[in-house]
Amino acid sequence: MTNKLRAAIIGLGVGKAHAKGYLSSPDAELVALCDANEERLLQSAADWKVEGKYTDFQTMLTEAKPDIVSVCLPNALHAPATIAALQAGAHVVCEKPMAVSVEESRQMVAAAEQANRHLMMSYNYRYRPDSQWMCRVAQSGRLGTIYHVNIHWRRETGIPGWGLFGSKAASGGGALIDLGVHVIDLGLWMMGFPAVQSISASTRTLFGPEGRKTWGRKPGQAIEGGFDVDDGGMAFLRTASGMTMFLQVTWAEHTTPQEDSFGVELHGTEGTAALHVRHYGKDDTLRLYTEIEGEAVTVIPSVRFDGTQGHEAMIHSLLGQIQRGETPSSTGIQGLTTVQVLEALYRSAAEGREVKL
Ligand SMILES: NC(=O)c1ccc[n+]([C@@H]2O[C@H](COP(=O)([O-])OP(=O)(O)OC[C@H]3O[C@@H](n4cnc5c(N)ncnc54)[C@H](O)[C@@H]3O)[C@@H](O)[C@H]2O)c1
Incomplete structure (x- = not known):
């Protein structure tokens, strides 16, 4: 029997859907939550009986030392929070879109490689x-x-x-x-x-x-x-x-x-x-x-x-793949590819011409 992964969530909007997956999985234990909105944080912690409550994600990473973190913050914060979690030794499930630029997405992939941790994308559909x-x-x-x-x-x-x-x-x-x-x-x-x-x-x-x-x-x-x-x-x-x-x-x-x-x-x-x-x-x-x-x-x-579907099924599937030592099926490289498409798409629209990748 493998040990349960100690899970944490940063951002408790759609992060609630990630929580459902961790709370119903035999492969994980939800140990910490982080949200800058204290009311939201305390309500969620009480609902799910989670001990670790933080308004600052860096403090949470240092003190709670989770094995896996769901990053569910506004898009521009995906890169800094993901990189901090990877550097703290956690695997990351990052909400979509991976980041707001190709440059940031590349930095996230590099951080996962350096830390030898899995960077996974939250593509619930x-x-x-x-x-x-x-x-x-x-x-x-x-x-x-x-x-x-x-x-x-x-x-x-x-x-x-x-x-x-x-x-x-x-x-x-x-x-x-x-x-x-x-x-x-x-x-x-x-x-x-x-x-x-x-x-x-x-x-x-x-x-x-x-x-x-x-x-x-x-x-x-x-x-x-x-x-x-x-x-x-x-x-x-x-x-x-x-x-x-x-x-x-x-x-x-x-x-x-x-x-x-x-x-x-x-x-x-x-x-x-x-x-x-x-x-x-x-x-x-x-x-x-x-x-x-x-x-x-x-x-x-x-x-x-x-069966279970959406975010709950996604969290179960990714946890199971990590526990079995498999490469997760939703990767940071795939997230980067989609951001490359989006960045080219916005550039094409701004410049009014076809863009080559
Ligand atoms: N996969 C999906 O179907 C799906 C659905 C909704 C949202 N999302 C994605 O999830 C992310 C969040 O969207 P949302 O709808 O949950 O937004 P939201 O505004 O409801 O929730 C974001 C939470 O992050 C908190 N927060 C903001 N900055 C913070 C910080 N520095 N430290 C700690 N907490 C902070 C806010 O207080 C808020 O509670 C976005 O990237 C969005 O694209 C995905």
Whole structure:
């Protein structure tokens, strides 16, 4: 029997979802929490009966000496907190996006190598049974040659009205870095991370500055701290093998009220597999379009959602891989790849031209 890993969480917004994974895992014990917001910190510590309570992450790392740390801070703090945790000897699960720049992401990968610790990314949507089915189908060869991938995340009124999501300095970007990162990762992961060669993108900032289409805000009630990021955009990518990808992401647009959906379509010479998830639902999310005996057919796969999913399943999976001495399946290198795509995408949009990677 291996020893339980002593886990800690920095940032208790989405960090609560990480906690669920640590608290229900036989491989870990949640020993410390950190949040600058003392009320949030004390409430979470009381709810989960966690002894270690800190408002400063460096103090927590020094005193609690965790084996594994979830970094769930605003984007611009991912790099400093992750590097500090790695240097303190902990493995890290870092929330997405990995960092706000390629430069910082590289420093994080280097810190993990130097410390000989695992740096893992929090890509929770990989841990849906329907996403996993798509990944298996993509890798099985059943779709023939996959020549195009369509990815999207579209919301009608979905600009986050809390935290620092509207601040470029704190978050590095808007809808594309917040939602785009998930679907870019899903598309690249399903395709086995093909080398992206070029990107042509455009972004827009139309609703956020006026407080329109923002969660928890009345029209005209602007977000504290301002809004200087994209609230939507699109991109066209080419890979070295000639495959193309099209990405469409919106935090806000005029469409079906309350729409919030993401999806991936894998178009192959022998079939198309499609994942369309509305409102984070689990029913009727998959289609396979193919031909049987010369006729076009639609297959409706039904996958079971009976185990743990999302962040909880992700934490269980990563802990299990570490305990078994395996390389974790979600790596810092993959996080860096997605940040490279995002940085090139923003550069392409700013310069109004195609960018080579
Ligand atoms: N994987 C997902 O589906 C998902 C969902 C939501 C958020 N996220 C990511 O998680 C991160 C946090 O987002 P959130 O929605 O939880 O934001 P949030 O604002 O709700 O929570 C962030 C927490 O960090 C704390 N904090 C800020 N600076 C700190 C510091 N220096 N030291 C200690 N605590 C500090 C804040 O007090 C706050 O409680 C972001 O990177 C976001 O992109 C991922």
